[in-house]
Amino acid sequence: MSRAFFSVWLPGQTFEDALKTLDFITKNHVKVQGNTTHRQMQIYFGTRICQYYREYGIRPLEKNDVSYLSIGSRYETEWLSEDEIQSLHLRWKESSLDGGKRLVS
Numbered sequence: 001m002s003r004a005f006f007s008v009w010l011p012g013q014t015f016e017d018a019l020k021t022l023d024f025i026t027k028n029h030v031k032v033q034g035n036t037t038h039r040q041m042q043i044y045f046g047t048r049i050c051q052y053y054r055e056y057g058i059r060p061l062e063k064n065d066v067s068y069l070s071i072g073s074r075y076e077t078e079w080l081s082e083d084e085i086q087s088l089h090l091r092w093k094e095s096s097l098d099g100g101k102r103l104v105s
Helices: 015-027 082-095
Strands: 006-008 038-040 058-060 075-077
Touching: 006 015, 015 082, 075 082
Parallel strands: 006 038
Antiparallel strands: 058 075
16 A cells, blocks of 8 residues: 655745645545545744744744743744635645544644
8 A cells, every 4th residue: 555645834824835735645645544645734842944044934933932842833924814724724624535544743
């Protein structure tokens, strides 16, 4: 069985780009289930993107004055709002064979 992994909501990716990715997966009959699903980019402490998030167009959703805590997946970008990201999460779940019940991470 083949598996595909997709990192989504990367800096520069627009809502339309993300929809094209999902459309590509659907048109090519990639089964979205369990490990074969989307992964929102996680922003971890100690990485360049965490330290210089503004340079990458990242906007954390929570104010954090503690330098050792990561942004994780709680962000929006210059290109994708929080609402658009939530909408995309729902679309991926809807395209999943099991309705997103077995999403991994």
